[in-house]
Amino acid sequence: MPSIDANPHAPKDAGPRELLTARHAVMLVVGVVVGAGIFKAPSLVAQMTGSAGWMFTAWLLGGLVSLIGALCYAELATAYPSVGGDYHFLHRAYGRRVSFLFAWARFSVITTGSIALLSFVFGDYLQQVLPLHSNAATGSALYAAAVIVVLWWINARGLLAGASAQTWLTLLEIIGLLLVVAAAVSMLGAAAPAAAAAGSTPAAPLFGAAPGWAGFGLAMVFVLLTYGGWNEASYISAELKDNRRNMVRVLVGSILLITLLYLLVTWAYWRVLGMEGMGRSEAVAADVLRVAFGPIGQTTISLLVAVAALSSINATMIVGARSSYAAGCDWPALRRLAYWDAGRGSPAIAMAVQNIAALLLVGIGFLSGNGFRSMVEFTAPVFWLFFLLTGISLFVLRSREPATPRPFSVPLYPVLPLIFCLTCGYMLWSSLSYAASQQLGGLNAGWIGVGVLVTGALVMALLGAGRAPALARDNP
Numbered sequence: 001m002p003s004i005d006a007n008p009h010a011p012k013d014a015g016p017r018e019l020l021t022a023r024h025a026v027m028l029v030v031g032v033v034v035g036a037g038i039f040k041a042p043s044l045v046a047q048m049t050g051s052a053g054w055m056f057t058a059w060l061l062g063g064l065v066s067l068i069g070a071l072c073y074a075e076l077a078t079a080y081p082s083v084g085g086d087y088h089f090l091h092r093a094y095g096r097r098v099s100f101l102f103a104w105a106r107f108s109v110i111t112t113g114s115i116a117l118l119s120f121v122f123g124d125y126l127q128q129v130l131p132l133h134s135n136a137a138t139g140s141a142l143y144a145a146a147v148i149v150v151l152w153w154i155n156a157r158g159l160l161a162g163a164s165a166q167t168w169l170t171l172l173e174i175i176g177l178l179l180v181v182a183a184a185v186s187m188l189g190a191a192a193p194a195a196a197a198a199g200s201t202p203a204a205p206l207f208g209a210a211p212g213w214a215g216f217g218l219a220m221v222f223v224l225l226t227y228g229g230w231n232e233a234s235y236i237s238a239e240l241k242d243n244r245r246n247m248v249r250v251l252v253g254s255i256l257l258i259t260l261l262y263l264l265v266t267w268a269y270w271r272v273l274g275m276e277g278m279g280r281s282e283a284v285a286a287d288v289l290r291v292a293f294g295p296i297g298q299t300t301i302s303l304l305v306a307v308a309a310l311s312s313i314n315a316t317m318i319v320g321a322r323s324s325y326a327a328g329c330d331w332p333a334l335r336r337l338a339y340w341d342a343g344r345g346s347p348a349i350a351m352a353v354q355n356i357a358a359l360l361l362v363g364i365g366f367l368s369g370n371g372f373r374s375m376v377e378f379t380a381p382v383f384w385l386f387f388l389l390t391g392i393s394l395f396v397l398r399s400r401e402p403a404t405p406r407p408f409s410v411p412l413y414p415v416l417p418l419i420f421c422l423t424c425g426y427m428l429w430s431s432l433s434y435a436a437s438q439q440l441g442g443l444n445a446g447w448i449g450v451g452v453l454v455t456g457a458l459v460m461a462l463l464g465a466g467r468a469p470a471l472a473r474d475n476p
Contacts (some may be wrong), residue, residue, distance in 0.1 A: 016083050016238045019345050022246040022253075024163040025236060027170040029254035031315035032229035034173060034261065035308050036121050039285045039301070041226045042266050046278035048219035049211045052270055058216065059266055062223035063259030069420045070230055070251035071410050072394055077237040077251075078244045078407040079397075083347070084326030085235035085319070086390050093393035093400075096330050097460060102386045103327040104456030110383055111320035112354060113376035115313055116361035119144035122309040125302040141366035145359055151314050152355045158344035159239065162318050169311040176304035177265050180285055183292035184268035221430045224423070225380075226262070229312075230254055231387070235319040239345065244407035321351035333463040378438065378445040380431040382452055388424035391417060 020028075042055075049055040082088035084099075087106075091099035123143030126132075133139035155162035211219070233251055240246055265285075269278050272288045281287045285304070289297030325347035328337025341348040394410070394417050410416050436446035 015340055018241045019159055020240050022250050025240055025250040026254050027167040028315045029230055029233045031166050031170040031311040032232045033258050035312035036305055037226035039305055041222045042269050043278050043281045043284040044222050045219045046275055048215045054211055058219045058223050059262050062227045065423050066227045067255045068416045070255050072417050072420050073231055073234055074248045074251050074408050075410045077234045077247045079404055081237040081243045083238045083322040087323045087326045089390050089393045093396040100460050101456045103323045105382045105452050106323045109379045109452055112357045112361055114316050115358040117376055118309045118313045119147050122147050122306050125306040128302045129299055144362045148358055151317055155317055159346050166314050172307050173311045177261055181264045181268045183288055184271040232319040235322045248408050321347050321354045324350040331463050378435045378448045382449040384428040384431055391421040391424055
């Protein structure tokens with residue numbers, strides 16, 4: 001199988017190199033995962049679970065399921081380290097056509113759409129603090145475009161420049177979340193006024209009536225979405241120092257840190273607002289800081305969400321282009337995407353194409369408003385489909401390539417991988433059900449994901465069935 005880890009226009013040893021430390025990788029994973037979701041999802045989870053005990057159970061289960069998935073990815077990423085990440089696993093398990101459809105979905109919606117949406121989140125909140133234009137929508141779009149350009153410039157300087165920026169952004173994000181926790185801690189000596197006013201204080205029974213399978217299941221959908229993104233670590237598996245030892249540490253350590261942060265922040269929301277207050281809140285973090293710090297809390301939370309969005313954009317920008325680079329190594333018509341800037345440690349052309357596409361989506365989003373944001377959300381079934389296929393690929397590759405060295409093997413095989421696959425299947429069904437119940441421009445939103453895959457199949461047909469020449473070794 002041709003490598004997806006080399007630059008066809010450079011010497012054989014000029015491909016991806018092990019430049020990243022475990023600390024870089026952890027900061028990147030935490031930055032991808034901890035985005036704007038933790039400022040919104042807890043209020044929805046509180047509504048659906050109904051009591052603090054069930055609410056915290058949901059967040060703990062989300063961390064546990066993510067940890068199980070991380071263990072599955074740790075086996076794949078240490079056995080098959082590659083900048084292609086999921087693309088590489090899908091390629092080995094199912095062939096280049098399935099992996100191309102994944103790369104297409106990732107380029108057209110999953111990665112570029114995430115960058116554009118997060119840029120709008122950044123713009124929306126920064127426009128509140130420092131208006132850039134008298135028209136809020138225009139100001140938000142200008143901020144969105146500007147942040148993509150600035151982060152593109154940073155990452156164009158090289159992988160280490162982007163990773164260093166990511167470390168500082170993630171640290172700021174963690175400090176901001178701990179500020180929310182500190183606000184709750186500062187009120188431990190007195191009754192939380194917002195919770196008392198809501199008639200639901202932390203002194204209420206921890207476990208109330210069970211929410212029912214449907215309600216708890218829907219709560220888990222939002223929990224798992226908030227945990228989403230840890231799998232992006234696989235895209236730097238070929239660039240992580242001492243991959244076979246550090247990848248497991250990075251994935252497990254990141255999940256444990258994220259779970260701890262989520263539990264602490266959820267506790268802070270509950271301590272200050274109570275269950276009913278959380279469930280009614282439209283901006284739960286802002287309400288907590290307003291109670292603790294007064295009017296300045298609104299400005300603080302706007303800056304905090306903006307930093308969280310900035311962190312996620314930068315991390316997504318780093319890992320996102322690597323699947324396009326991988327496709328460029330396999331498809332002659334896309335060979336320009338396979339250019340690797342060895343001096344900077346970056347797939348320069350793939351990153352440029354990705355960021356230009358994200359800027360175009362910002363323009364589309366500005367013109368179409370919420371319709372664009374909804375369209376991106378309705379493609380979630382595509383993401384969960386490929387996530388499920390990646391989980392199944394662990395079984396396929398164990399059966400097909402039993403002699404491949406596996407520095408790390410999933411414990412309790414096949415139980416844990418089965419749990420991961422069943423979770424992905426449930427999330428696929430849930431996201432399909434949600435999309436199918438919505439309308440966008442008079443069209444059933446369930447067809448949007450199908451349209452992405454059909455378009456990808458047409459693009460694949462236009463590219464032809466040619467195969468790229470062998471570029472270099474399969475795994476560094």
